[in-house]
Amino acid sequence: MTGERRSYRRESEESRREALVLAALDLLAEGGPAVATVRAIADRAGVTPGLIRHYFAGKDDLTRAAYRYFMERMTAESVAAMAAGPDDPRARLSRFVTSSLRPPVMEPLRLSLWTGFLQLLHSDPEMRAIHRQTYHGYRDVLEALIVALARPGTDAARCRADAIACNGVIDGLWLEGAALPEDFSGDLIEQIGLRAVGAILGADLPEPEKDHP
Known part of the structure; x- marks a missing residue:
């Protein structure tokens, strides 16, 4: 009891x-x-x-908690989408990339929140630490998916570098897609993301399931 x-x-x-x-x-x-x-x-x-x-402890402490929650939730949403489908390494990577470039992860409101938080990183070391931790969290998931591709001739250092490069591509597309959603019809951003990540990795990534939320 x-x-x-x-x-x-x-x-x-x-x-x-x-x-x-x-x-x-x-x-x-x-x-x-x-x-x-x-x-x-x-x-x-x-x-x-x-x-x-x-x-x-105060408003600053609450703001830091909100930033951590915000960043970790977006990663968790992409991880959930990644797990909801066939357990094929390329398909899992494809779902992770596309979920990062569609709602609810990619939305104008979330871009507004992110840019507001970003202004605090230079003045608040604790916010900067949270940013580093959550960035590493997303990058590490991406890196594990890349390692799972088992590409010939790639070592751990190469997989880490490729994860950083793919993360940069996804971040850039996320920014533009959330800022100007009317400029990218249908699943254009997702398709660009898949082609760009695939080109970096030398892998042909399948299109995501059309009925996936």
């Missing part, structure tokens, strides 16, 4: 903390840091400002 109570309390606290992070992200997307005050975040989450101080 005691174990059940502890588990319930832990889940409740985690859900409350997540609600505060989501409220902060909503307000940051709507109006930036000036709008995302502690009181506004508390009001959006339906709690008192004092509860925020229970979970976070």
Whole structure:
């Protein structure tokens, strides 16, 4: 019985903390840091400002948690899409690339959030550390997918370099696709991404399933 109570309390606290992070992200997307005050975040989450101080040292701490959540969620969404299909290395890599270049990962609202966070990296070493960790997280998933291709004559250093290069291509397409979605009809961005990543790796990546969300 005691174990059940502890588990319930832990889940409740985690859900409350997540609600505060989501409220902060909503307000940051709507109006930036000036709008995302502690009181506004508390009001959006339906709690008192004092509860925020229970979970976070202050607004800066909450902002850092929001950035980590935001970045890790996008990677998790691409990982989920990667796993939802045939367990073929090329198909898995294809799903990972295309999911990174379509909604919900690639959206104008997320670009606005990302650019707002990016301004803080130079002034906040902790934000910079979070950026490095989440960048490495995405890159490492991509690298593992590249290693799984088992290309002849490639070693660990080559796979790491290729993962960095592919990540750069995906990031660039994500930026342009989210900034100017009207300029890229249908799945054009996804197709460009597949061809570019395939060219870097010397691999023919299959088109993703058309009915994939």
